[in-house]
Amino acid sequence: MDLLSAKLRVASLLGGIAIAVVAAAIIITVIQYFFGTGFSLFMLSLILLFILVVDVIQWLFSPYLIGLAYRLTPVPENDVNYSWLLEIVQRISSQSGIRPPKIYIAEVGFPNAFAYSSPIAGRRVAITRPLFTILNREELEAVLAHELGHLKHRDVELLFAIGLIPSLIFYVAYGLIFSSHNRQQSGYAFIIALALMILSFVFNLVILGINRMRETYADINATLYASEGATNLQTALAKIVSYSGTRFRRRKTEATNNITSMLLFSDINTEADGDISALLEKWRGMKVSFLHSIFSSHPHPAKRIQMLENIRRRTN
Numbered sequence: 001m002d003l004l005s006a007k008l009r010v011a012s013l014l015g016g017i018a019i020a021v022v023a024a025a026i027i028i029t030v031i032q033y034f035f036g037t038g039f040s041l042f043m044l045s046l047i048l049l050f051i052l053v054v055d056v057i058q059w060l061f062s063p064y065l066i067g068l069a070y071r072l073t074p075v076p077e078n079d080v081n082y083s084w085l086l087e088i089v090q091r092i093s094s095q096s097g098i099r100p101p102k103i104y105i106a107e108v109g110f111p112n113a114f115a116y117s118s119p120i121a122g123r124r125v126a127i128t129r130p131l132f133t134i135l136n137r138e139e140l141e142a143v144l145a146h147e148l149g150h151l152k153h154r155d156v157e158l159l160f161a162i163g164l165i166p167s168l169i170f171y172v173a174y175g176l177i178f179s180s181h182n183r184q185q186s187g188y189a190f191i192i193a194l195a196l197m198i199l200s201f202v203f204n205l206v207i208l209g210i211n212r213m214r215e216t217y218a219d220i221n222a223t224l225y226a227s228e229g230a231t232n233l234q235t236a237l238a239k240i241v242s243y244s245g246t247r248f249r250r251r252k253t254e255a256t257n258n259i260t261s262m263l264l265f266s267d268i269n270t271e272a273d274g275d276i277s278a279l280l281e282k283w284r285g286m287k288v289s290f291l292h293s294i295f296s297s298h299p300h301p302a303k304r305i306q307m308l309e310n311i312r313r314r315t316n
Contacts, residue, residue, distance in 0.1 A: 051167050059160045063121035071107040072126055088141050089125070089148070095225045096152045101125045111135075111240050115147040117156050125151070134243050139236035142226040146233065149221025155214045162207055169200040205294060212299045219304055223311050230312035234305050238276045238283075241301050284309055 066072070075082045086103065093100040101115070101123035111130040117123040125147045131140065150156065173196035176189040223229040283302040293300045 051164055055160060055164055060118050060120050063116055063118050066116060072104040075103040088144055092145050092148050092225045096148055098152050101151060111243050113143050113147050115150040123151050134239045135236055139232045142222045142229045142232035143236050145222035145226035145229055146218045149218035153217055166200040166203045169196050173197045208297055211297050215298050230308045234280060234308050237301055238279045242279060
């Protein structure tokens with residue numbers, strides 16, 4: 001289990017570094033070809049500075065935008081109705097070696113949870129109201145251990161950092177279309193700009209793959225710090241996906257943007273109806289191709305269930 005955690009951590013970090021190195025090499029080569037070395041460095045610095053400022057502002061203030069979108073209300077530290085919830089967060093945070101985040105209740109119509117943070121707002125975990133209805137306390141503890149794993153592993157910061165790269169490539173491509181003055185160079189610029197836009201899309205797919213690794217990494221955190229985490233996380237995932245596919249199907253549009261979707265415990269675009277036990281058995285025996293989840297921010301539930309079941313069997 002520790003080896004699997006290490007592999008996921010190293011693979012996702014190396015993936016992020018590889019994206020940055022390859023993207024930088026391509027962008028610098030393209031700009032040098034069309035504008036020369038001196039201007040290319042100036043132009044690249046200007047574009048990078050613009051995207052960095054926009055991204056940092058988004059990162060700093062996104063918790064407040066998320067709060068408005070999800071109608072979040074904080075759980076007071078002295079609230080006796082949620083003392084058991086705060087105790088769980090305090091205990092798992094202590095075991096994980098992080099400071100306890102602020103806990104919020106999201107008044108939206110689908111069951112889920114997510115962790116997010118910024119230097120201004122601090123670390124936060126939000127739980128949607130329906131989650132208290134469909135999960136017992138042990139299952140909710142496993143979900144919270146998963147979300148606290150995201151904070152422990154600094155997944156929010158990683159996502160925003162590598163999310164800069166496709167934007168940078170796209171803006172360079174956009175700039176090339178309007179930068180060339182003669183007809184022949186304009187033709188070359190358009191072809192290269194189109195190729196860069198496709199490359200930006202490919203890098204977005206790679207980022208989704210890295211996010212799927214981080215989701216698995218957070219699942220492992222739940223098995224380490226939640227009571228019977230491997231078992232309870234399986235049932236929690238099945239209940240969330242099942243209810244999202246039935247009662248709350250019409251309300252899925254309440255999720256806001258791609259980054260927020262990545263931070264959710266379960267992909268709300270996954271649909272599955274039926275009995276929870278039957279659903280778990282179906283997933284445990286299901287073979288899922290790589291192409292099935294290539295456009296998803298989360299691993300297919302079957303892959304998550306199979307990984308958790310393997311951990312459960314090893315620890316029993």
